[in-house]
Amino acid sequence: xxxxxxxxxxxxxxxxxxxxxxxxxxxxxxxxxxxxxxxxxxxxxxxxxxxxxxxxxxxxxxxxxxxxxxxxxxxxxxxxxxxxxxxxxxxxxxxxxxxxxxxxxxxxxxxxxxxxxxxxxxxxxxxxxxxxxxxxxxxxxxxxxxxxxxxxxxxxxxxxxxxxxxxxxxxxxxxxxxxxxxxxxxxxxxxxxxxxxxxxxxxxxxxxxxxxxxxxxxxxxxxxxxxxxxxxxxxxxxxxxxxxxxxxxxxxxxxxxxxxxxxxxxxxxxxxxxxxxxxxxxxxxxxxxxxxxxxxxxxxxxxxxxxxxxxxxxx
Amino acid sequence: xxxxxxxxxxxxxxxxxxxxxxxxxxxxxxxxxxxxxxxxxxxxxxxxxxxxxxxxxxxxxxxxxxxxxxxxxxxxxxxxxxxxxxxxxxxxxxxxxxxxxxxxxxxxxxxxxxxxxxxxxxxxxxxxxxxxxxxxxxxxxxxxxxxxxxxxxxxxxxxxxxxxxxxxxxxxxxxxxxxxxxxxxxxxxxxxxxxxxxxxxxxxxxxxxxxxxxxxxxxxxxxxxxxxxxxxxxxxxxxxxxxxxxxxxxxxxxxxxxxxxxxxxxxxxxxxxxxxxxxxxxxxxxxxxxxxxxxxxxxxxxxxxxxxxxxxxxxxxxxxxxxxxxxxxxxxxxxxxxxxxx
Ligand SMILES: Nc1ncnc2c1ncn2[C@@H]1O[C@H](COP(=O)(O)OP(=O)(O)OP(=O)(O)O)[C@@H](O)[C@H]1O
Ligand code: SF4
Ligand SMILES: [Mg+2]
Numbered sequence: 001x002x003x004x005x006x007x008x009x010x011x012x013x014x015x016x017x018x019x020x021x022x023x024x025x026x027x028x029x030x031x032x033x034x035x036x037x038x039x040x041x042x043x044x045x046x047x048x049x050x051x052x053x054x055x056x057x058x059x060x061x062x063x064x065x066x067x068x069x070x071x072x073x074x075x076x077x078x079x080x081x082x083x084x085x086x087x088x089x090x091x092x093x094x095x096x097x098x099x100x101x102x103x104x105x106x107x108x109x110x111x112x113x114x115x116x117x118x119x120x121x122x123x124x125x126x127x128x129x130x131x132x133x134x135x136x137x138x139x140x141x142x143x144x145x146x147x148x149x150x151x152x153x154x155x156x157x158x159x160x161x162x163x164x165x166x167x168x169x170x171x172x173x174x175x176x177x178x179x180x181x182x183x184x185x186x187x188x189x190x191x192x193x194x195x196x197x198x199x200x201x202x203x204x205x206x207x208x209x210x211x212x213x214x215x216x217x218x219x220x221x222x223x224x225x226x227x228x229x230x231x232x233x234x235x236x237x238x239x240x241x242x243x244x245x246x247x248x249x250x251x252x253x254x255x256x257x258x259x260x261x262x263x264x265x266x267x268x269x270x271x272x273x274x275x276x277x278x279x280x281x282x283x284x285x286x287x288x289x290x291x292x293x294x295x296x297x298x299x300x301x302x303x304x305x306x307x308x309x310x311x312x313x314x315x
Numbered sequence: 316x317x318x319x320x321x322x323x324x325x326x327x328x329x330x331x332x333x334x335x336x337x338x339x340x341x342x343x344x345x346x347x348x349x350x351x352x353x354x355x356x357x358x359x360x361x362x363x364x365x366x367x368x369x370x371x372x373x374x375x376x377x378x379x380x381x382x383x384x385x386x387x388x389x390x391x392x393x394x395x396x397x398x399x400x401x402x403x404x405x406x407x408x409x410x411x412x413x414x415x416x417x418x419x420x421x422x423x424x425x426x427x428x429x430x431x432x433x434x435x436x437x438x439x440x441x442x443x444x445x446x447x448x449x450x451x452x453x454x455x456x457x458x459x460x461x462x463x464x465x466x467x468x469x470x471x472x473x474x475x476x477x478x479x480x481x482x483x484x485x486x487x488x489x490x491x492x493x494x495x496x497x498x499x500x501x502x503x504x505x506x507x508x509x510x511x512x513x514x515x516x517x518x519x520x521x522x523x524x525x526x527x528x529x530x531x532x533x534x535x536x537x538x539x540x541x542x543x544x545x546x547x548x549x550x551x552x553x554x555x556x557x558x559x560x561x562x563x564x565x566x567x568x569x570x571x572x573x574x575x576x577x578x579x580x581x582x583x584x585x586x587x588x589x590x591x592x593x594x595x596x597x598x599x600x601x602x603x604x605x606x607x608x609x610x611x612x613x614x615x616x617x618x619x620x621x622x623x624x625x626x627x628x629x630x631x632x633x634x635x636x637x638x639x640x641x642x643x644x645x646x647x648x649x650x651x652x653x654x655x656x657x
Contacts, residue, residue, distance in 0.1 A: 213424040219373055220419075221439055221490055222412030225404075231438075236429055311429055311474045 001307060008303070012296040016289070020073075023288040024066050027281060033058070034082045034279040056082070069285065078289075079282035081275075088286035091271065098168060099267030102190060102259065103252050105183050109191030114198025119229065119237070121199065122206035133199070141196040145255060149189045149262035156185060166264035186263040190255055201244050206237040239310045246302020250295040322386075323348045324498045324530040325370075325415075326396065329381035332362070332369045337604045339365050340554040343381070344632070347498060350524060352531040354541035354562070356577070357551035358601050363534045366551075367500045370399055371417055372407045385414055385498070413443040416491035420503040422484035426475040432459070432486050433471030436493060443494030458489040461526075463519055481512035485519065492523060500532045505540060517544050538581040542566050547643070550574050553601050553612040556632055560645040570635050570647040572655065573597075573613045611650060624650040 038044060038052055053059050057068060072079065078088035121133035157165035163184045209215065210233060218228050257269030264270070268287065275283040307313045323346035330343035340362040347353050355363050368374040370383045384396035397414075399407065411417070419425050427435055436455035440446040446454050452471075459467035462485040475483055484504060491499055501520070505513040521544060523529055535541050541548055541562070548565040550558040550573065558571040569575050576597045599616035602608075610626035611617070617625065624630070630650040649655070 220417035
C-alpha cells in the first residue's frame with residue numbers, strides 16, 4: 001500500500017510539472033498581454049512600456065520565464081499579482097474560503113439528495129418511479145448553471161425578495177445569518193446541478209448490489225426491508241462513491257466558476273476570470289497549479305480513504 | 316419420516332405461479348413432514364426456484380395462487396397452520412429466518428461482502444432470538460462451531476472474502492438456523508462446491524436435521540445428491556410434479572418415464588460423482604412455459620408415448636400402488652403407468 005502510494009505520488013508530481021508547462025505556454029500564447037492595460041494610460045511611451053516589460057521579465061524567452069517562475073514556485077514564492085502586487089498565495093487564500101463555503105453548502109445539499117434519488121431509482125428499477133427519478137436527473141443535468149442561477153435570482157431575489165442575489169454579505173450587516181442568506185441561492189444552484197452526478201453513480205452501484213444474492217439471502221432470513229436498504233445496501237453503495245468523489249469534487253470548482261460569476265461570489269472562480277481578463281499571469285498560473293494540485297491531492301486522498309473504509313481492500 | 320403428532324411442517328396445495336400470461340408452475344401439491352428432507356428435483360427451468368421463492372413471498376411481480384400452510388394441522392387437528400401465500404409482507408417477514416429459512420446456491424455471493432461474519436450473525440440473532448451483546452456473541456460462536464467452523468472465535472471477525480466456498484456455505488447455514496426454523500429451503504446449496512466439500516455440507520445438513528429436527532426442502536439437479544440426503548423425492552417437470560415418492564422406492568423403481576430417464580442417465584448414484592452434477596443428459600429439452608401442450612408435457616421426449624391417451628389430456632398425479640394404511644404414498648403422473656409396469 002505504501003509503495004503504491006509513493007509511486008502514485010511520484011506520478012502525480014510529474015503530472016503537475018507537465019500541466020504547469022502546458023499551462024504556461026497556453027497562457028502566454030493567448031493574444032493580448034498584461035501590458036495592454038498600461039498601454040492605454042495617458043502619456044505612455046513605447047520606451048516606458050519596454051521598461052515595464054523588462055521589469056516584469058516579459059522580454060525574456062518563454063523557457064527562461066518558465067524556469068524562473070517554476071524555480072521560485074518550488075521554493076514557495078508564487079509571485080505577486082500584476083494588478084496590486086498582492087502575493088499570489090495570499091490572493092488564492094483570500095478567495096478560497098468563499099469557494100469552499102459554496103462547495104461545502106452545495107455538497108451538503110446535493111450529496112444526500114443525489115444518493116437518495118439514486119437508491120430509490122435502483123430499488124424501483126423498471127417502474128414508473130425509476131423513470132421519474134431518471135427524468136429528474138436528466139433535467140437537472142441538462143440545466144445550464146448560469147440559466148438556473150438567473151432564474152433563481154429572478155424568482156427568489158427580484159420577485160419574492162427572499163434572498164439576496166449576490167455577494168458574500170450586505171455591507172454594514174455581515175452577521176452570520178446575513179451570510180447564510182447570501183449563500184442560499186448560489187449553493188442551491190450549484191447543489192441542484194450536481195445532484196445527477198451523485199444520483200447516477202449511486203443508481204448504478206446500488207442497482208448492481210440490489211440484484212446480488214446476499215440481498216436476497218437477507219430477505220429470505222427475515223431482515224426488515226429498511227435494514228437491508230440502510231445497513232446492507234447503502235454502505236456497500238457508498239464505498240465506490242469515495243473514488244468518484246475524489247475525481248469529481250475538484251471539478252465542482254469549474255461549476256463554481258459559473259455560479260460565482262452569476263452571483264458575484266468572490267471565490268476562486270471569480271478570481272480566475274478577473275485575472276484572465278487582466279492577463280495577470282502570476283495569478284492565473286498560480287490558480288492553475290493550485291487546482292491541478294487539488295485534483296491530484298483529492299484523488300490520492302480518496303484512494304487512501306477508500307482503502308481504509310473498504311474491508312475488502314485492507315491488507 | 317413422519318414425526319409423531321401434528322401434521323406436516325409445510326403443506327402446499329394447488330400452488331400456481333405465473334408472470335402475466337405465462338404460467339410457470341401450476342397445481343403443485345406436496346407435503347413436508349416434521350424433520351423430513353424432501354428433494355425437489357428437475358431440469359433447469361422446471362420451476363424449482365420459482366416455486367420455493369413464491370412460497371416465501373420472495374417473488375415480486377408474480378401472480379401466485381393456491382395455498383402453502385406452515386405447520387399444517389394434523390389429523391388430531393391440534394392447531395391452525397399459517398397460510399403463507401397472500402400473507403402481507405409485514406406478517407410474512409418475521410416468519411422468514413425464524414420459522415422457515417431459505418438459502419441459495421452461490422456461497423460466494425450469499426453473504427454481505429463488507430460486514431464481518433460476527434455482525435451478520437448478530438443481526439439475525441437480534442432479530443429472531445432477541446439476543447444482543449455478550450449473549451449474542453456466545454450464541455454466534457456456538458452456531459459457527461455447530462456448523463463445523465474450526466476457529467469460530469476468529470471467524471467472527473472475518474469478512475466473507477477470507478473464507479473458502481465451503482466455509483461460506485457453512486456460515487450461510489449458520490445464519491439460516493440461527494432463528495431455529497422448523498423448515499429450511501435450500502436451493503442447490505451444494506452445486507457450487509467441489510465434490511468433497513459437497514459431501515461434507517450434506518453431512519452437516521443431515522446432522523442438523525438429527526440435532527434440531529429441522530425439515531428441509533432440498534432443491535437439486537443432482538440425483539446422487541438427492542439420494543444421499545432425501546427421505547422423499549419430488550420430481551418437477553415443466554412446472555408440474557410428475558412423481559412424488561419415498562426416496563427408497565424412487566431410487567429402486569421410479570415409475571414415471573421422465574424419472575426413469577433421469578435415473579438411467581445419472582452415473583454412479585452410490586457416490587456423488589462430479590459427472591452427475593447436472594441432469595439434462597436426457598435427449599431433448601424441457602418445453603418452455605409458453606409451449607406446453609394440453610396433454611402430457613413429457614410426451615415429446617417420451618419413449619412410451621402413444622398419441623392416445625398421452626397427447627389427448629393431461630394425466631393426473633395418481634397413486635402408483637395401493638399404499639398400506641399410513642404408509643408413505645408413491646404418486647406418478649403418467650397415463651400409461653399400468654402398461655409400462657415396473
Ligand atoms: N422473474 C421471472 N419472470 C419471468 N419468468 C421467470 C422469472 N423467474 C424465472 N422465470 C422462468 O420460470 C421458469 C422456471 O424457472 P426456475 O428458476 O424456477 O427454474 P429452476 O427449476 O430453478 O431451474 P434451475 O435449475 O436452472 O435453477 C423458467 O422458464 C424461467 O425462465
Ligand atoms: S403419459 Fe405418455 S407421454 Fe407422458 S410420460 Fe406417460 S407414457 Fe410418456
Ligand atoms: Mg433454480
